[in-house]
Amino acid sequence: MFQHLDDIELKFERLTNDLADPAVTSNAARLQKTAKERSQLEGLVETYRAFKRLREQVVQTETLLADPDLKEMAKAELANLTLEAEALEAKLKILLLPKDPNDERNVILEIRAGTGGDEAGLFAGELMRLYLRYAERRGWKADIADLAEGNAGGIKEAIVTISGEAVYSSLKWESGVHRVQRVPQTEAQGRIHTSTVTVAVMPEADDVDIQVNPADLEMDVFRSTGSGGQSVNTTDSAVRLTHKPTGLVVKCQQEKSQIKNRAMAMKMLRAKLYEAEQSRLKNERDATRKSQVGSGERSEKIRTYNFPQDRITDHRIGLTRHNLPALMDGDIQDVLDACRAFFTAQQLKSTTETGEPAREP
Secondary structure: OOHHHHHHHHHHHHHHHOOOOOHHOOOOOHHHHHHHHHHHHHHHHHHHHHHHHHHHHHHHHHHHHHOOHHHHHHHHHHHHHHHHHHHHHHHHHHHOOOOOOOOOOOOOEEEEEEOHHHHHHHHHHHHHHHHHHHHHHOEEEEEEEEEEEEEOOOOEEEEEEEEEEOOOHHHHHHHEEEEEEEEOOOOOOOOOOOOOOEEEEOOOOOOOOOOOOOOEEEEEEEEOOOOOOOOOOOEEEEEEEEEOOOOOEEEEOOOOOOHHHHHHHHHHHHHHHHHHHHHHOOOOOOOOOOHHOOOOOOOOOOOOEEEEOOOEEEEOEOOOOOOHHHHHHOOHHHHHHHHHHHHHHHHHHHHHHHHHOOOOE
């Protein structure tokens, strides 16, 4: 590990020198690439240098153990330095783990009502609001690309685009089946019902990632449905794209402009195709969205929201927390942080035991 870190440090120093090289600074593209590459290594190198300084202090302190007058003080100091060095070494191991190449991407978020009828639709709407509020807290930009309203004020399906800094790295833990347990407003006898909502978080694909042949597309235009502003529901501005080779279908109807709706539909289609390709390459799941979120059955849950007991339980990591009203208002950072810590530990454990990094869910 330390030889690898030495090599990384040398590379960091070379990149630092390159930033002062006129041949690099005069080339905007090369300068940007060099600066980005150096920035990605900076945290790891700073941590490694701090670790090396601690190791030197440990060696120096060990020499004091031979002095009877300084022995006890040296022992205490050595114990503290050793603990600090062990903590930094653990941090280095985490920093050396392979990065998810999608972490910095924006996302396409799909929310669909599962089992449970109107109650599932109501909770789907509440989950959508949760993510919109969380995006607002993070300073991200969130837009509803498509929305199919359900009964009783709920939704059947929503597609939301979220853009900002490292969106996917935070929200990727949300893919799966979310189960809610509570007494519906329409339940006269006060019985607790169980419903589900499926969530899919897909990294947004760039044009260079996924090339779509126009000949493979079939486009339909139709009149928007549901609530909207003036002329939204009176012109054929909504767009449906069908990717004939895969059968994938996407639609967008939120904008008044057919051109804008088509551009958004293309973005959604590329995200789906990219997700399918990533799934195929990793051999972890099928090349369909269903493999990510399951069928929506109550047993395929990643998280349960129990309203009578004011409790959320994430079944993957064994986390339980309370204060559901705050969480449903977007206060979910601690849950996402706990997911990141758990899966990072799993990845580190797998790397230590097998030498091969564990894949993230």
